[in-house]
Amino acid sequence: MSENCNKSCESCSADCSVRNKKHDFHENPHELSNIKKVIGIVSGKGGVGKSLVTSMLAVTMNRLGYHTAILDADITGPSIPKAFGIKEKAKGNALGLNPVKTKTGIDIMSVNLLLNNDTDPVVWRGPIISGVVKQFWTDVIWKDVDFMFIDMPPGTGDVPLTVFQSIAVDGIIVVTSPQELVSMIVTKAVKMAEMMNIPIIGLVENMSYFKCTDCGKEHKIYGDSHIDEIASEHNLKVLAKLPIDPKISAACDKGIIELFEGDWFDSVAKILEEIMDTDKK
Numbered sequence: 001m002s003e004n005c006n007k008s009c010e011s012c013s014a015d016c017s018v019r020n021k022k023h024d025f026h027e028n029p030h031e032l033s034n035i036k037k038v039i040g041i042v043s044g045k046g047g048v049g050k051s052l053v054t055s056m057l058a059v060t061m062n063r064l065g066y067h068t069a070i071l072d073a074d075i076t077g078p079s080i081p082k083a084f085g086i087k088e089k090a091k092g093n094a095l096g097l098n099p100v101k102t103k104t105g106i107d108i109m110s111v112n113l114l115l116n117n118d119t120d121p122v123v124w125r126g127p128i129i130s131g132v133v134k135q136f137w138t139d140v141i142w143k144d145v146d147f148m149f150i151d152m153p154p155g156t157g158d159v160p161l162t163v164f165q166s167i168a169v170d171g172i173i174v175v176t177s178p179q180e181l182v183s184m185i186v187t188k189a190v191k192m193a194e195m196m197n198i199p200i201i202g203l204v205e206n207m208s209y210f211k212c213t214d215c216g217k218e219h220k221i222y223g224d225s226h227i228d229e230i231a232s233e234h235n236l237k238v239l240a241k242l243p244i245d246p247k248i249s250a251a252c253d254k255g256i257i258e259l260f261e262g263d264w265f266d267s268v269a270k271i272l273e274e275i276m277d278t279d280k281k
Contacts, residue, residue, distance in 0.1 A: 026165070037276055041172070046155075059104070070149050081112045085103070089113055096140060107145065172200055174189050183226055187230070203238050204268075207244050208243060
């Protein structure tokens, strides 16, 4: 660094050590938190059921005896509290903010747990939204969490970047739908994860098919699936294919997602358990 440096790199063309220094944006969780594994749930576009997958994964691992938590990073479109039927608000003290527990003991933190009314819009600019997501990590006391699932907003913008840079994410699961156009969108999400050196656990396809209750035949409402092609292209695993099931939608609407029935995530649970066991060895 030159003795005449004014510390304004934007207006300087010098190739110095300060200019080339890589910034570490990593944030430590609250000093009272204990979080073993963090799994990000991402999608390249909206409307593919990312929050649903997040909720069902948390419920699945909770049923297996793990203490699970959900950090709802979708600040402008939070839906996690609704799916779990949470009515109470998050409370805190001088030490920090406490997540709200669901009926079966899953810890939840979402902006809707802080607003006076669930329907109040969050009209904030990107930097403020990203700051709130970081505070959910640094200011919330997450006690003895085995698996934290982060429900991220769609796309590759401010919040996913903030999460990947600030939080020690152990892996991500990409949620998609059957349409062919999704191939390009998924590729964007995968490439972002690769750029940020975040391991990709695999892909989950939602709305993959509808199984008729009368004849038992599977109907592909949104056309033929392309998830196997996408997975092969990126050397990834297809973790699950979820059906269009009115019972699941009803469970979310009624706030009873913890009562869903189905074994779609059994294989994903085994992979997550392997990730947990690997670090124990």
